[in-house]
Amino acid sequence: MDLSSLVDSIRSFEGITRKNLIKDVTGLLEETYNISGRTLLGFGDDASALEIGNGQVVLLAADGMWGKLMEADPWWAGYCSVLVNVNDIAAMGGMPIGMTNVLSTQDKDICRQIMDGINEGVKKFGVPMVGGHVHPDAPYNSLDVSITGIMNREDIITSCGARPGDKVLVAIDLDGAIHPQFHLNWDTTTMKSADLVQAQITAMNEIAKKHLLTAGKDISNPGTLGTLGMLLETSNMGAIVELELIPRSNDVNWEDWLKLYPGSGFVLTAREENVQRIIEILENVNITTMVVGSIISDQKLYLTSGNDKEIVFDFCTDKITGIHDENP
Amino acid sequence: MDLSSLVDSIRSFEGITRKNLIKDVTGLLEETYNISGRTLLGFGDDASALEIGNGQVVLLAADGMWGKLMEADPWWAGYCSVLVNVNDIAAMGGMPIGMTNVLSTQDKDICRQIMDGINEGVKKFGVPMVGGHVHPDAPYNSLDVSITGIMNREDIITSCGARPGDKVLVAIDLDGAIHPQFHLNWDTTTMKSADLVQAQITAMNEIAKKHLLTAGKDISNPGTLGTLGMLLETSNMGAIVELELIPRSNDVNWEDWLKLYPGSGFVLTAREENVQRIIEILENVNITTMVVGSIISDQKLYLTSGNDKEIVFDFCTDKITGIHDENP
Numbered sequence: 001m002d003l004s005s006l007v008d009s010i011r012s013f014e015g016i017t018r019k020n021l022i023k024d025v026t027g028l029l030e031e032t033y034n035i036s037g038r039t040l041l042g043f044g045d046d047a048s049a050l051e052i053g054n055g056q057v058v059l060l061a062a063d064g065m066w067g068k069l070m071e072a073d074p075w076w077a078g079y080c081s082v083l084v085n086v087n088d089i090a091a092m093g094g095m096p097i098g099m100t101n102v103l104s105t106q107d108k109d110i111c112r113q114i115m116d117g118i119n120e121g122v123k124k125f126g127v128p129m130v131g132g133h134v135h136p137d138a139p140y141n142s143l144d145v146s147i148t149g150i151m152n153r154e155d156i157i158t159s160c161g162a163r164p165g166d167k168v169l170v171a172i173d174l175d176g177a178i179h180p181q182f183h184l185n186w187d188t189t190t191m192k193s194a195d196l197v198q199a200q201i202t203a204m205n206e207i208a209k210k211h212l213l214t215a216g217k218d219i220s221n222p223g224t225l226g227t228l229g230m231l232l233e234t235s236n237m238g239a240i241v242e243l244e245l246i247p248r249s250n251d252v253n254w255e256d257w258l259k260l261y262p263g264s265g266f267v268l269t270a271r272e273e274n275v276q277r278i279i280e281i282l283e284n285v286n287i288t289t290m291v292v293g294s295i296i297s298d299q300k301l302y303l304t305s306g307n308d309k310e311i312v313f314d315f316c317t318d319k320i321t322g323i324h325d326e327n328p
Numbered sequence: 329m330d331l332s333s334l335v336d337s338i339r340s341f342e343g344i345t346r347k348n349l350i351k352d353v354t355g356l357l358e359e360t361y362n363i364s365g366r367t368l369l370g371f372g373d374d375a376s377a378l379e380i381g382n383g384q385v386v387l388l389a390a391d392g393m394w395g396k397l398m399e400a401d402p403w404w405a406g407y408c409s410v411l412v413n414v415n416d417i418a419a420m421g422g423m424p425i426g427m428t429n430v431l432s433t434q435d436k437d438i439c440r441q442i443m444d445g446i447n448e449g450v451k452k453f454g455v456p457m458v459g460g461h462v463h464p465d466a467p468y469n470s471l472d473v474s475i476t477g478i479m480n481r482e483d484i485i486t487s488c489g490a491r492p493g494d495k496v497l498v499a500i501d502l503d504g505a506i507h508p509q510f511h512l513n514w515d516t517t518t519m520k521s522a523d524l525v526q527a528q529i530t531a532m533n534e535i536a537k538k539h540l541l542t543a544g545k546d547i548s549n550p551g552t553l554g555t556l557g558m559l560l561e562t563s564n565m566g567a568i569v570e571l572e573l574i575p576r577s578n579d580v581n582w583e584d585w586l587k588l589y590p591g592s593g594f595v596l597t598a599r600e601e602n603v604q605r606i607i608e609i610l611e612n613v614n615i616t617t618m619v620v621g622s623i624i625s626d627q628k629l630y631l632t633s634g635n636d637k638e639i640v641f642d643f644c645t646d647k648i649t650g651i652h653d654e655n656p
Contacts, residue, residue, distance in 0.1 A: 033458060058426070064472075098366070098386070102392035
């Protein structure tokens with residue numbers, strides 16, 4: 001596949017295009033999102049941060065599982081509901097402390113499979129599911145999970161801090177396997193020890209405490225370039241990224257690799273002098289980390305490969321979520 | 329309606345019977361619910377409490393909106409998603425600080441009505457909706473909301489502390505109206521000022537800080553006696569309650585009144601010497617509060633009316649949620 005076709009495929013990828021509606025919803029909440037004066041960040045980050053005094057903030061995030069995942073593999077949906085939420089807190093540099101869920105199903109067998117998957121996720125990531133709500137009479141199967149984390153206010157990693165000249169890093173655990181039914185799920189945790197998986201979360205907390213990043217985001221459904229696009233959009237920035245520098249497993253082709261949801265993967269930006277320490281901390285927990293490009297003030301994401309260069313997103317005309325930081 | 333028929337109607341009430349499945353789900357999580365050592369309470373409370381140091385805990389709760397509510401009045405479903413979550417935190421004596429939501433709908437008009445309802449709830453209760461997740465392609469409409477609160481560890485109001493001889497109090501704001509489409513929704517907040525509504529939440533926080541209660545729970549879908557039943561079940565206790573002492577609006581008959589979900593209503597237990605101070609604090613914010621009976625060690629809920637006496641629940645044979653405190 002040539003670069004132009006690859007870029008076309010990414011631009012039309014459902015994992016990215018379905019983010020288009022976010023602004024329609026968050027726009028309706030802008031009037032009240034800081035009604036109590038505790039809300040530190042605008043929308044556009046993996047989690048929200050609320051001040052609780054003592055220099056601490058509480059982080060809040062929530063995720064709903066895709067219906068397709070629920071239908072094909074309820075255990076995996078339950079497990080992933082933990083993984084995606086924990087990664088939202090890790091991406092902010094926080095420590096996850098507990099989750100709640102709302103589960104809708106009439107089928108006791110599906111219910112048990114989902115709960116078994118959640119239990120396995122809880123054991124793997126060390127974050128308890130402490131409560132929730134059951135709809136035993138819903139005419140559909142769904143699972144929504146929310147998570148709460150804590151951290152120091154001054155250490156928060158946001159999506160909005162990338163600045164021209166910063167290096168762009170892609171960090172992905174390459175030791176994994178494609179889920180047998182979902183070719184865009186790169187599982188890197190079910191086969192690993194809880195200690196290593198939790199060390200990967202703690203590594204982001206260490207990087208946060210050392211203030212080594214200017215921005216960061218966990219790679220989720222929009223894939224590596226879609227997630228970078230969301231970070232650039234929120235930061236009001238652009239970037240030039242060299243395709244072949246992105247860490248990749250040789251088992252997966254570029255088109256799938258750039259769209260998949262890795263078990264442990266982050267897009268990060270940092271000043272050049274901090275890059276080496278970031279790489280050391282992440283490589284130490286089995287997350288392969290590479291400098292793939294640089295932030296530019298021109299609000300476009302360029303992808304290069306050899307002598308070819310394509311625009312993936314032009315934020316003057318394209319929108320992923322439509323959320324921009326208001327204090328660039 | 330005679331007392332026996334009233335009790336039969338309550339016992340078969342869907343708002344109570346659909347709680348039966350909770351234990352099936354929480355039972356699957358018991359193995360891991362305290363995996364991090366932060367979890368202070370078992371299941372069975374309105375919210376979970378997680379230690380964060382400094383003598384503080386974070387409270388977590390989540391609620392899914394009934395499908396019927398979503399279909400008939402999306403605005404009301406959005407508004408109630410805030411109300412029910414805030415009441416879960418208030419029932420623990422905590423201060424709510426933020427919410428997240430997962431919204432599934434393909435219909436932009438329904439989406440807007442739900443978000444308008446949420447926005448109105450946010451303004452009324454002063455708690456922001458700070459993030460969440462949108463499923464723009466789900467083949468159903470659903471809204472799940474989670475909330476996080478904070479409080480001091482030593483002040484937590486639980487469901488498991490009722491002891492023989494404690495007085496049972498029912499506290500309900502009687503100044504309200506039945507929702508035009510839902511005869512079991514007793515709306516007491518839409519027509520009141522945000523100041524008064526927020527003062528009702530703060531009143532429970534004041535009662536918590538003064539350690540005036542032995543147990544407490546917010547009256548929700550199971551209604552007044554169903555909620556009391558859940559509190560008794562968790563506390564491994566029984567009670568004798570005099571029907572006519574329960575505060576009631578004259579606009580609503582007993583059968584409906586005992587099943588309805590009040591905008592601001594709590595079932596509380598306290599030692600006799602604290603009763604007067606509790607009543608003063610709640611009456612001061614327009615919540616009518618009455619001593620309606622006493623806690624007994626016999627694990628049954630008796631309802632009396634004049635010379636009649638009926639057993640509403642016998643916890644030796646009946647189960648509502650099936651959750652019991654393990655350290656009675």
